[in-house]
Amino acid sequence: MNVAQMKDRNNERIEILGDNHFSKNTETPLRADAFDKSDDEKIKNIQYHFEMIMKEMGLDLTDDSLSGTPYRVAKMYIKELFYGLNPANRPKLSTFENKYGYQKMLVEQNITIDSACEHHFLPIVGHAHVAYIPKDKVIGLSKINRLVDYYAHRPQVQERLVLQICNDLQKVLGTEDVIVAVSAKHLCVSSRGIKDKNSFTTTLEYGGCFADKTYRDEFLTIIGQQSV
Ligand SMILES: Nc1nc2c(ncn2[C@@H]2O[C@H](COP(=O)(O)OP(=O)(O)OP(=O)(O)O)[C@@H](O)[C@H]2O)c(=O)[nH]1
């Protein structure tokens, strides 16, 4: 098999194996100096720039309802909506020995997705469903929810979101047998542009035994017909 290598825009190596097998580049595109500044410095700078945006729109920032908005937005971006950009905020995912020898599927479903699309910075809202089949390690249930929340709180595309969650869990759990499904509504589709209020998007990533349709079907049956 021919193996060609290319550099992507982050200078990370992507291997192209043959015609259509790509090793996955799941990284969020970040600048090399992404975390050189403190959160407080970033909030101050974003506050300034957001004030400029509001002024450009003709808003009167001396109005007492508007005057605090630039700071509110800046703090919300860094500390709330996009806290998951900073690896320092990744939750600690302690694992335990699988002392029961549980070897069937564990499904954590209806995990809330509160994300934002990186194209318009508008909300992506929906649910994630995650399953794995333990080998030697198990993980506290809430840690799965926490990990989903962390990756969701970045400017995202839904395809990359499921890849990031799945890859991280596979590493932490020491098994390829992980599946992640996300169904979500994109406000950039429902509230602007095409303004389709009803459509939603589902993405799926999996490895190991979930490549087998039997396992995948069991998972899909458990999570059922999902709407968001
Ligand atoms: N693949 C993918 N696309 C997304 C996601 N979130 C938003 N988009 C799409 O990103 C595309 C951006 O397309 P552009 O044509 O550059 O932007 P636009 O002119 O605002 O597009 P319209 O929404 O069609 O008006 C749109 O089609 C969005 O629906 C996502 O998670 N994954």
Ligand SMILES: [Zn+2]
């Ligand atoms: Zn969008």
